Amino acid sequence: EDQVTQSPEALRLQEGESSSLNCSYTVSGLRGLFWYRQDPGKGPEFLFTLYSAGEEKEKERLKATLTKKESFLHITAPKPEDSATYLCAAPRGRGSTLGRLYFGRGTQLTVWP
């Protein structure tokens, strides 16, 4: 069964303490893997799309990587403003499922000063 699983559910980091969030997927014929950031009460903000194993993308303190089974969101020297829920998602297959995304349940990141 196709699915997307994120870990950990919650992560608390001290400011400057680097770490990684994991998104594992079992989606056949992956056509992309998306990362979003969501602040409480707001809509998800698009961060990255990864299309193929080995691909990496960076934005400020964030770096996303993709392997054949999982994706990592590396956070280098995080700041309190990086606190948010990070969601990963993968598009579903073809035909009747086109347009749908599998979402992970998210990792709630808290960075304290």
Next chain:
Amino acid sequence: DTEVTQTPKHLVMGMTNKKSLKCEQHMGHRAMYWYKQKAKKPPELMFVYSYEKLSINESVPSRFSPECPNSSLLNLHLHALQPEDSALYLCASARGLAGSYEQYFGPGTRLTVT
């Protein structure tokens, strides 16, 4: 510009009211989406429009009625809602339905049904 706008930001309505949520994008995207999100859960797909035609209805109750007047606008008409319909309603758009196109989300409408 990758902005999707939604109005209103907050909405409180009684179970007998009729109200509408509005969504707008000017990115030339041809796919538009409505999602419902409960606290600490991922967004849950409700409807998808492609080229202004309803493409997906995820078995949503008829008290939710979507409308796509043109390629930039998406409405969600609400009638006779239940308290359990209280949630954050998100609009999103994408270049198309192809899975490789990322979806851009609006800020959401926080709906409370009393």
